[in-house]
Amino acid sequence: MSAAPRRPGPGFLRGAWIVAAKDLRIEWRTLETLSAMVLFSLIVLVVFNFAFDLTTVRQVGAARLVPGVLWVTFSFSGIVGFARSFAIERHRDSLSALILAPVDRSVLFAGKTLANLATVAALEAFILPLSAVFFDYDLLSLFGPLVLVVLLHTVGLSELGTLFAAVAARVGRGEALLATLLFPVASPLFISAVKCTAAVLDGKPLSAVSSWMLMTAGFDVLYFLVAILTFEYILED
């Protein structure tokens, strides 16, 4: 039993994939996070429909209302998921074992972010058609550009969400601190997300919001790099 060959650890991408696959396997098995997120977003959607009366919705039109509703829903339920992704590591302190693995700590960030991105994307795949029904807009004709816009902004949301969830988990706080950290810092992302989503719903081409899309792409890249560089300090005991 003492004959395991000594190898270098897995590389960055492979390591991140191993961590993400583990998280997704747990999620697939229990569906705890996703079911909590789905239920929560349903509640948010319903509350929004209480908040706006029907005449307002008809007057203002879907394109003005839906972007805000969607992104509030995505980000609030995202927070539920981000917080839980570190709660499973705290339960038996498995984070300590992850830290001991012969991989750079940024690998853990990339893996967690990937799993969170997949979870939030799964939620969005459920909520988008539902919102089309609730708010009566034609999803099919807008499908391509809308998916692109949603994914581009979800990447940045997942990065910041994962980074701040790690911070919140480190000081033993959950969603409340995560929300306090995430919303102000992610405000450029929200502004851009709402602008781009509104443009798509208005039937404009994506080129009309190309500067927003570029800014968000830059935001995604910047915070990926920042998180890669700073994650080890968060995980330090």
Add this chain to the structure above:
Amino acid sequence: MGDVPILEARRLTKRFGALTALDALDFDVLRGESLAVFGPNGAGKTTLTRILTTSLRMSSGSLRIDGRDPRTHEIETKRILGLISHQTFLYDDLSARENLIFFARLHGLDDPSGRAEALLDSVRLLDRADDPARTFSRGMQQRLALARCLIHDPRIVFLDEPFTGLDPYAAALLRATLERLRHEGRTLFLVTHNLAEGLELSDRWMILAGGRIRAQGASADADRLAFERSYFEHVGGSPPGGART
């Protein structure tokens, strides 16, 4: 055994802000040796273990593990370390096998499932391999944790209060496994406040209190009563400073 140190700490100091948790510790652990570290709660034992396993930075001093500075060779160092604590570090919703395969992959091992199979066999969990870890008793969880710790064949195994919460059978099994690890020539670093267990499983002992090494000696010629007297003298004689806040 040999007389080559695998772990050398020189003036190892850890401060949390104004508080000195570990105060200029000097010690070696020899290759293949088993060192038991005793001390009361808040003596700095867990802090020391965290520093030696690279998850916490020391404030000053120097540390060499297997001849390397763990700060500049973190990945290489982590490859030869294993850690067991009273927490299992496992995922409740994964099966025993999936847990081990995950950690084997994360360590970049060649044949994760083969390796997991071999370890499940060695801790006698093969018949429960595909049950989720949450259904395991405390003792079985600790055996699985042991398998997780040994998955990458570490040369130094750190044990931080491994006997906490184990029933007598599970404790006996863990003792037997640790004896086997010693015979295989692995270095053990055992942190405990259980004097009898620690002395039995070690070649050498060290008493840590208030962030300092108060006494040390060889376990074989330790007269149990004299050792215990000296333990309480050192531990009782110093107020519980050095606690982590």
Add this chain to the structure above:
Amino acid sequence: MKGGKEILTVVLLAVTAVLMLGAIYMVFVYAPEERVMGPVQRIFYFHVPSAIVTFSSVMVLLVASVGYLSTRRAFWDNLSRAATEIGLLFCTVVLVTGPIWAKSAWGVWWTWEARLTTTLVLWLILAACLMVRGYAENRDQGARLAAVLGVVAALDVPIVYKSVDWWRGQHPVVFGPGKKEPLAPEMLRTFLFCLLVFFLLYALLLVLRTRVATLEDRARSLSETLGGR
């Protein structure tokens, strides 16, 4: 700790106090009244320097955070804490003086106008950085997490600024290409003087706050030594 530094601090305090009186004189007596807005325009002399100081404080925060993460010296952490707190203070000044001016200029206390929104977001970010320190289990952890947030926050500020600017803008442009008529020379002089005084005030507060944090460290360490051994 003592000697030269003490004297320098006292000199800085005295100079700031005297110049502050001078600034108040210039704002209320020397500078001419603006024709359209009347006396309320004089808020500009406090509002804009506070805003500039706030944004500079974010730069100090960035430098101090990077400094702490790379050296782990308590000084950098104390500086970053001081920059966060005092930045928050000046940010509050901006957020209070802005609406007072807006009420008479635009007829509303608050609009979701670009710079105002940016400043509010910045205030929230700085407050969040302070919150994490309060939650931390120990001094080291608080310092480390706050430093990470400091880096993230400081890099975020220009992005927030730019995105909110694109989003909407109706803030008066006093300097730069959008301005039709130049500022009266007395006004410009008053403004520059106020800017200088606010920077001196900022430097003074930063030095004092950093010093207090260092003394707090020492007091804690002394009480540990006396109580713990």
